Amino acid sequence: MKPEIGAWVSIASYISLAIIKLIIGYMANSDGVTADGWNNFSDIVASVAILFGIKIAQKPRDHNHPYGHSRAENISSLIAAFIMMSIGLDVVGKGALSLFNGERDEAPQWVAAWAGVFSAFMMLGVYWFNKRLSERVNSQALAAAAKDHLSDALVSIGTVIGVVGAQLHIFWLDPLAAFLIGIMICKTAWHIFSETSHMLTDGFDEQALTTYEQEIAAIEGVKHVSDVKARMVGNQVILDVTICVDADLTVAKSHEIADEVERMMKQQHHVETTHVHIEPDQNLNRS
Template sequence: MFKGNNSNASIIAVWISLISNVILTGLKISVGFIVKSPVLLADGFHNAGDVIASCAALISMRISKRPADEDHPYGHGKAEVISSAIIAIILGMAAIYIAYEAISAFFEEPAKGSYLALLIAFISLVWKQVLYVYTIRIGKLTNSKGLIATAYDHLADVYASIAAVLGIGLSLIGDIFSIHILSYGDPFAGIIVSVFVFKLAYEIGKEALDILMEKTVVQERLNDFANLINLVPEVKRIDRLRAREHGHYILVDIRASIPGDMTIQEGHDISRKIKKIILENHHDVDEVLIHLNPWYEEES
C-alpha cells in the first residue's frame, strides 16, 4: 500500500485543489455578476460544485488511509471510490446544467462580451490545466481513485473554461465588427463542452461502480500474478486466482495445490513465499489470501 510521502502528497494535492476551487468560484461568480456574463456565472456555479467534490475527496482520502479494524478487516480503501462516485454525479449534473444554459441562450438576447470576463476565463483555463497535470500525476503515483477523479474534474473545468474563452471572445469580436451571429458562439461551445464533461462523468462513474461491485482486475494483471505464483517450485497447480481493487490498493485471493504429503508448517512456509513474491513485485497489493489444496501424483 502507498504510505508516507506519497500519502502526504495526495492530501496536499487535494488541499491545493480545494483552495483553488474556492478562489476561482469567488472570482467567477463575483465578476460574472459585475459584468453580467452568463457564461462566467455558469462556470462559477460549476466551480462551486467542484468545491463540494474536493471536500468529498479530502474526507474520503483521510478515511481510506485508516488501518483495518474489526469492523473493516479489509481496510477503508473504498472510501475513495465513494468520493469518485460523488464527483461523477457532480460532473454529470454540471454537464446537464451547462447544456441547459447553452440551449437556453439561443432563445435569449446574446450577452455583451467583457474583457474582464475574458481575462478571468483565461486565468481559469491556465490554472485548471496546471492543476490537472499536477493532480493526475500525483493521483497515478499514489493510485488514489479520489485524486484521479479530482484531476478529471479539473480537466472538465478546462473544457468549460475553453468554452467560456471562446464564447466571450466571439462575443467581443461580434461586438467590434457588428457580426450578430458570433454572439451565439458561446452556447455552441457550451453544448460541445457539456458532451465532454458528461463523457468524463460516465467514465469516472463506471470505474467507481466497477470497483464497488468488486470487478476483477484486468487479465494481464492476473496473468502476472499467476506467473509469479508458478515461480514457487512447490506449487503444482493454481486452482483459482482472483483479484479486485479496494480503492487505492488490491486484494488477491489464491487457491493453489501443493504436494499432499507436506506438513502444515511446510504449507505455511509456501504460503509466505507466495505472498512475499507478489508483494515484492506489486506494491499496490495490500493483502494476499491463500488457500492450499493437497495435490497427489495421480492428479497430474
C-alpha cells in the first residue's frame, strides 16, 4: 500500500469532520464543537503538506540530490508540528481565558456531544490506520500525522466533556478540558518537532550505534572497529564504518570482509547503504 493513501484518508476525514462540526456547532450553539471544526479545517493544511512531502520523497535522486529527496518527509513533519503547536497554544489560551474570566449561562444542545463522540471514534480509526501504515512503509511523516489524529480524538473527547458539563451546569469543565487538551496537543507537537529536528541535524541513536559496532567487530577477519557513525536520509540509514584488518591480507580478501559487513547490516538491521573503510591493524604492525 502506498504511503500517500494515508495522507488522502487524513484529508478526506478532516474535510468531512470540519463541515459536520461547523454546521452542528452553529446550530447547537456549541463554541467547543465550532472551535473543533476550525481545528480540523486547519489540519487539512497540515495533511496537504504531508501529502506533498510524501510525493516529493518518492522522486528518484538527481544531480542536485545525490541522496534522493527522502528528507522532504521530515520537512512536512516539521510543518505539521508547527501547525499543531499553533493550534495547541490557541486552545490553551482560549481555555485559560474562559476558565478564569468566562461564564456561560446557556448549555449547547445534546447533538453537539454526539458530534464530538462521532469525531473521536472516527479520528481514532484514522489514527490506527495511519499508524499501521506508517510502520509498514517506514514513513515518519505518516507517523507524525497519526500522532496528530490521536490529538484530534482527544480534542473531540474534551468537547464532549464540556458539553456534558454544561448540561449539568458545571460550566467550568468546558474551559478546563480545553486547557488540558491544548497542553497535550503542544506536548505532541514538541515531540514531533524534537524528533524530526534531531534527524535533520544528523542525530542518531547511540544505543543502535553501539549494537552496530559490536556486531561488525564480531565478523570474522575484523580485528576491531575504529569508527562508526550513521545518519538518517529520509527513512533510510546511511552507515559509515572504519574497520581494521590484518595488514597482510590481499585486497580481494579485504574486499570480501567489507562485503560481509554490508551483507550483515542489510540482513540484520535493514541498512541498505553501508560505506566500509578498511585500514591495516596497527597493533599487528607493532608486534
